[in-house]
Amino acid sequence: MNLSLALAFERSWNRTVRMLFRPFDLGKWCSIGFAAFLSEGLAKSWGGGTSYKSGGHGGVSPDVSAALHRIADFLSHPVWGTLIILLLSFLCVLALVVLWLNCRGRFVFLDNVVHERAAIAEPWRRYRAQGNSLFLFTLVSLVVCGAVLLFITLPVLPAILDAAANGRWKALAMIAIGGWIIALIPVATLIACFFLFLYQFVVPLMFRHQIGVRAAWGRFLGLLGQHPLHFLGFALGYLLLSVLFAGAVVAVGLATCCIGFMIMGLPYIGSVVLLPVEVLFRGLGPEVLSQFGPDYFQFGPPSSTSAPA
């Protein structure tokens, strides 16, 4: 098997140009941009927000235990405590709805990219079962990943809190933080690869064969076992492309007095503006899969019936 990441990139690039610029159609951009927003932008605007607030207080160590006591007092208040719990419950429900929309949206956007068309309603209905399967799997995965990260963080938390509260054991806290970072890097890399493979390969396999997420993982793990280096190369190439893209975004943002940052950061509008990048990145995984043969992935016009299993 002779796989080429450069070929996958070239084909995805050509598709992006053909789909979005030959000819340019603002209506089509807005429609596909909405699919991209559901698929990529929704998750970014919900969980990828950046805070520029400073946490410093002029070099004075914050009194963590007093702050925790104040928070506990505040939560035990009958009115404020109830309101906070209600607000947190609402945010949890909202997060679940956003995740569900995001999972269904991934199939809508993939359909748009694969078939080079602007359609929302038809793929939304067609991939209902796959979207729900992906939603449940992603939810469980997020809970497991959160638990793993908590498991790594919890042992060092008392040392950090004590050092922050009393100013003692700072050297010990630094060692604890160093150990935490060393443990976190491989775990974070594994989690990033897991979600990269999920969205770039497992979702296209679900899309192609109209199967559930577990069956698609089974197919993908078979491929991964046969060609681990190719998929590792894909992950590194994807990382490199992401860094290049981030550099280009920063350059455009700085060159436009930050107006570019604001436009690209706006929900939906940002997805429309960055649509070529979204389409390019969305096409990479399916292009790699298609090199393994039509049994794994095939580009072409949408079929009126279900794809072959």
Add this chain to the structure above:
Amino acid sequence: MSQVTVPAASPRSWVAWALAPPAFALAWRLWIIHAASLASCVARPILHTACPTCGMTRALVALSHGQYRASMTAHPWAAALVLQLVIGWLLTARWNAGHGPRPDRWIPHAVSVNAIALVLIWVVRLATGTLPP
């Protein structure tokens, strides 16, 4: 570039066309309010110079007050940007009426031309020392 022509547009297209100026006015108003709260350009401390669009807000404000010379001093491309928007809006009306090529086909070209123009103006102003303080 494909020159696509169609029959007269739907009422929805005309409504969108009519709502475009107030939408731009609202966005502009919000931007002015936001810009007033910004301490300075973020690019300046990093690049140690003004960026290609530095002065654009001041130029557009001056233009909205009819101060053409002040606008040209703050940023010479502001007037060209406004002119392009007006022309685009008029061409859309023509397209809606069933005449002429689709105006949105020009958007990628317009973006490229504006980017090149902004960089060229920035280079000239950098070389002549006329970038805004």
